[in-house]
Amino acid sequence: MTGYTYTVFIILIPLVMFLVTGLLGMKWKPIISGLLGTIGMGTSWTLSLITAASYFFGHHAEGFQTIIPFEMKWLQFTDSLIIKMGILLDPISVMMLVVITTISFMVHLYSIGYMHGEVGFQRFYAFLSLFTFSMLGLVIATNIFQMYIFWELVGVSSFLLIGFYYQKPSAVAASKKAFIVTRFADLGFLIGILILSFITGTFDFGKLTEPGTAIFGSAASMSFMGISAMTWAMTLIFIGGAGKSAMFPLHIWLPDAMEGPTPVSALIHAATMVVAGVFLVARMFPVIHFQAPAAQEIIGYVGGFTSLFAAVIAITQYDIKRVLAFSTLSQLGYMMLALGVSGYGGEEGLGYMASMFHLFTHAMFKALLFLGAGSIIHAVHSNNMYDMGGLRKYLPITHITFLIACLTIAGVPFLSGFFSKDEILVAALHHNKLLFAVEFIVAGLTAFYMFRLYFCVFWGKDRHYHHTPHESPLTMTIPLMFLAVASVFAGYLPFTELVTSDKLGFESEMNYMVAVPSVLIGLLGIGLAWILYKKESEVPAKLAKSWGILYTATYNKFYFDEIYLFVTRKIIFNYISRPIAWFDRHIIDAFMVGIGLTTEKVSYKIKGMQSGQLQHYAFAFVAGTLALALSMIYLMM
Amino acid sequence: MIQGIPLEHFLVVSTIMFFIGVCGFIIRRNLITMLMAIELILNSVNINFVVFNRYLYPDQLQGQFFSLFIVGIAAAEASVAIALIINIYRNVKNIEVENVNEMKF
């Protein structure tokens, strides 16, 4: 089992890169940081691929083993509650290693071109390395607390990267929002962990997810407000996951997070960090499935609703990155939904497998979309898709790769997205018809908004550009091409044998009853987009007008931002924080000061008694003596 | 000489004298008359001591000695007091007690 010790370096290299570029980077020429980061990431990537190859294609006759090549005690709470830092290799974590290092390496490479000449180039690379480090630490966590630790680190590196352009107020606001919303979700995660550890007395995934384990014995009798303790725990942990994965209603930070540099959006807000929530649910899947079926239901419905909700909003957005952001939301909803409808073991675990499969393919094509979008933005210096048009002539490579990505996400047969989405639909059909219907519609919507974007950007008339758009440099196009290839062929990986809920492979067949209609609705969406947006026409505007309020509401993302703003700014700031601050100064402090002032006042009053008149003192003395004598004589007796 | 005069009569006299002294101390404005009031008070106390000595413990002399010492202390006190009065007189040009209120708050 010690054969995997080298995996330590996968995670250590980015950490070292972070420290080196972060502390010393300012003294070098910027490009050195970039190269160093890229080379380091490349090494990590290679190691991950080696790990994956030897793990998946090595000896695994009776299912995949969970391997812990490295573990050390980090902090001990009680005899059984110990935070360890370690590396846990099992199918999903190895798969995530590959996803993260691949995308991260591509983004590192891409950013050399994209971020060229930016102020803070070194900082950017330092943060990228920090993020990669934390994300890797998250997926290989051996226990839930280690995961929480890296979860927080991921959050903060996301905060740093979104706020990379820190002099832009909108970027600062977006980063703040992202951090606080996810922090709020993390509170749920934390409380979930607390409840879980209280029940089970352990943080270890190994013990928690072991099938048929007895550590939940005490859970059955516990409940709070009529809901069982495990449901509470799992729902709260899911809230943590929902925060990171931007599930409804905690989705609001993701579109704003697009304020970050585009490679960051590709890495963090499309491919890796946002799937952390999905990963968390997958990691805890046996617990959720067996101990808290109610929580699993919630996960399924939240996922389904989010995917529909986000797809609808995506139709009306015109900022290219926001469209992609809502698309990400929608796809994440898919993954969550798949987990929500999954069973455990063999064919039953199809949803689980499909979710992981979709996570994998989605990472590839969504990163590709974002990097493509980055390339476009790099060329035209605008995010607004109405500022673009006819770009296919200027950006041939970007165009082709973008098209491939759009086709993939739309579920066109034989591209990777088709396979994974199809599995999810099959899983949904088996378990919950309602969710299946939702997903079916979303598939059509996805195809429609993606091609709306595609046609708007690459077809139509030329716009007035400041300078002729030109194709991006090689460092940017190579990742695009690589990811395009990956998007096409990722679907042929035998996921059913590799990544399953019980770590045993199973056979699955194409379900044509699902595949054919889903392809058809996808093509319908593409066709509709082609009609409406291929040539510039008045039709979309008229349509928009005819939908009236609904369109406006959708365009404004159903006013969720405003609601949140209202809650935070108005209620929390104005009606909680402000009165408390006032109360503290004017009631409590005033009370304390009041004690002092009263003493002072009283002493001013009674100092008049110290009149300096000898005879007054004499009288007081005599009167006091007499009073004492009187009381001694008559009261005491 | 004192046969037939009960102890209480002496005490009544000294008590009244004592409180006349107290009253005088409080109402007089002149420092010297206040001093005189104090002499009255001391004197009444002296009477008490001596009388108690005579009536209750005629075989001892404590009361008498106490009185002697009080007389001594009264002399000392009077001399210091008068020195003070003279000094105050020099400073404030009269010896009304209301004017000697430097020591208030």
Next chain:
Amino acid sequence: MFYLFSGIILICSLLSITTRRILRAAVYLLCVLLATAGLYFMLNYQFMAAVQLTLYAGGIVVLIIFSILLTHHISHRFQHPNLTKLIMGIGAATVGIGLVLTTILSHSFQAGTAPELPVDMTVIGNQLLSTGKNGYVLPFELISILLLAAMIAAIVVAKKEKNKNSEI
């Protein structure tokens, strides 16, 4: 005889605190002190009476009169005492007298039955300077030091300051 002295004491002491002429007050005080000495004679304490006469009547009153002459015009009349103080003083005195007299009169004193000690000068002198039982040498020394200190203090306090500005 006793009632005569008592009458003189009470009347004169009352007069001495009510008269508006300060020299008269001093004279009334002298009368009180003399009458007190008379009481001591009645009690058969001749030495005590003598001390009273010499020290009080002779010493202190003369001192007071000197100081009066130093600080007052002979025809000086006091202002009437102020009303609050009058009320305060009379109130305190009345209550005090009431309280003490009720206490005294409700208490019956047990007259001592022991034989009377002859009070002549030798006894007093011996006791004053003896250190044994009934010896008063320690208070005697204390009082002497006190008197000395008072004398010096009186001189220092009453001494004319050379530098007017340094006065308190």
Next chain:
Amino acid sequence: MNILTLLVLIPVLTMVVVLFTKDYKGARLASAIGMGIELIATVYLVLAYLAARKTGMMHEMLFTSDFMWYPSLNIHFAFGVDGIAVAMIGLTSIVIFAGIFASWELQFLTKEFFVSLILLVTAVYGFFISLDLFTMFLFYELALIPMYLLIGLWGTGPKEKSAMKLTLMLMAGSALIMVGILGLYYNSAPGGGPLTFNIIEISKISIPVAAQRFFFPFAFVGFGILGALFPFHTWSPDGHASAPTAVSMLHAGVLMKLGGYGCFRVAMFLMPQAAQEMAWIFIILTTISVVYGAFSAIWQTDLKFINAYSSVSHCGLVIFALLMMNETAMDGAILQMISHGLMTALFFALIGMIYGRTHTRDIRQMGGLMKVIPFLAVVYMIAGFASLGLPGLSGFVAEMTVFVGSFQHQDMFHRVVTVIVASSIVITAVYILKVVGVLLLGPLKDQHHADLEDAKWYEKLSTVTLVLAVAAIGIAPLWLSDTIVASLKPIVARLAMVIPF
């Protein structure tokens, strides 16, 4: 010579040397050297302590020594440390070392300033090593007096008023402590025999329960006032806002810990039954304190006020965790004391440095400072992250230990309040990010700030020391946590002997 005596002697000698220096340069140099030696001595103490524990010395207190100094009341100079005291001493040494450098440029009555500061620190050392209640109290009082001078003379804003308020409130607290200590003293020999002030001796007997019930609130609230227990925390914002940088650092960083330390070493350790009985009252108070302090901080606009309220919140967590009375939570409380001490000292140091440059502490008048003073801004962000509990920095370790420990309580009440308290991490994030966003990020607001100078070497030294300490605890918390837990065992055992209500 006993290392603990040395710890008190070094500052005293430093004070003497500072008194004989000629100008401010000499004074600061002497102080820096003295505190440097002190830091080395502390490191030696830590190593010696760990080595002694490793060789299996199982005494509750190590390096003990005992001199009688007032026989008729049986008052001793009794010294000794356990893991907790060692940790607190370490905290003190780091903070004062950083504090000296943070006030490097002070030129008004420098000599007197450093003497007062070091006097304060001497008292703090004395407090932590004392095993005798009376001596402990003596040092406690000794710590309060220079505080008045330091704030009143070298402070800013309404300094006299703040100094008065702070001193009076803390003195009121010490009056309560006095009652508590005397109560312990007169009940320290329930079976007859000589009365004693010695903590260890008192801990071996059990004080009559009636006496405990009466005196526990006195001792606890008395120390609680210094630990910013709601509603007795109001000295903290004013005091901190007016105090000079080094004093804020030392006060929030170390002196407030005296309160927490006293709460458990005197009040809870010696009166366990009463502590068990009354814990719920104070748990409610501290729960309020934690959430309330955090909410108050959101609305503040003065940097020091924000930090002061944040201290209220964090110190509330300390007492909250102490009252949970299990090993993990109390371990968390000690960790939180150290962690908060370091990061709040860092905060105050930075605020002082920023104030020294911009001459304002109002966040509405500043903005975009990241561009002009990157070093300070980055360190400020690190401090902020430590405060909101970022893993890898000390705050996380402490908070998580507290939460996990508190949540292990079998009682539902305790778990519910733990959840409420845990919610403070979100509120903390809100105000920290608000400040960071307004102060450091965004466009430069005031053009006068455009050519501010970044940190000088002494400022870097000061802040980097603290950052290193914060990060060291955050990255490798195990040894510290283990040391503390080992020393907590007798205390927890004593508390656990009592059956909870």
